[in-house]
Amino acid sequence: MVKDPKEKSKSEQKEEQDSIVRMVIEEKMDIKGAYAKPTLFDILWVQLVISPYTLVKYLYWYISWIWNHTILRKPYSEEEKLYIIRKYMKMGQHQFDAIEDHEKEQYLKEELWVKENYKRWHKEKEEAMKKQLAESSRYKQYRRYIKNHGVGRMTFDDS
Structure with missing residues (x-):
């Protein structure tokens, strides 16, 4: 019984199928939330360095919110x-x-x-x-x- 070179063993076929499935999952997967890939801004030291900017930005947003929606009653x-x-x-x-x-x-x-x-x-x-x-x-x-x-x-x- 001579084995056909084009024919693959069951383990090789299974590995090939697994790799195809893995590739499809990687293409279609959309990870968001806590499991998403961390960005540079997720690092604590970076957050500490930019915290004054973040605080000023938040205060500006909060004051504009009060001005627009409490005082001016904009929709x-x-x-x-x-x-x-x-x-x-x-x-x-x-x-x-x-x-x-x-x-x-x-x-x-x-x-x-x-x-x-x-x-x-x-x-x-x-x-x-x-x-x-x-x-x-x-x-x-x-x-x-x-x-x-x-x-x-x-x-x-x-x-």
């Missing part, structure tokens, strides 16, 4: 609306950037930058989450465990 731009929504959600910039655009558009349609609308929306989301948890068999199992065994306790009783 919010789309970016400012998203900022307010992000603050209501208590998310960081990277977390909020990871949210898909169609979801952000939905937030804008529901006018979540208005505090009352956000509270109503948040309450609805909490109720939906509680309902989903109540139907989850895993969560029911966890609640039964806590009911029967209690929360794990750490004691220092030497008696």
Whole structure:
């Protein structure tokens, strides 16, 4: 039985398939947030050096925010609306950037930058989450465990 030179062994075929899959994943992967590649500005020493500039920039932004929206009562731009929504959600910039655009558009349609609308929306989301948890068999199992065994306790009783 003579082996055809074009034919590869199973391990070689598997390695080739793995390399193709790895290459496709590397091309399609979009890492954002805390797992993104760090930039020069993420280094602590660089942040300390540019902190006076950052502080002045923040003060300018804050004063302009008060001037435009508190004193002059100008309407919010789309970016400012998203900022307010992000603050209501208590998310960081990277977390909020990871949210898909169609979801952000939905937030804008529901006018979540208005505090009352956000509270109503948040309450609805909490109720939906509680309902989903109540139907989850895993969560029911966890609640039964806590009911029967209690929360794990750490004691220092030497008696």
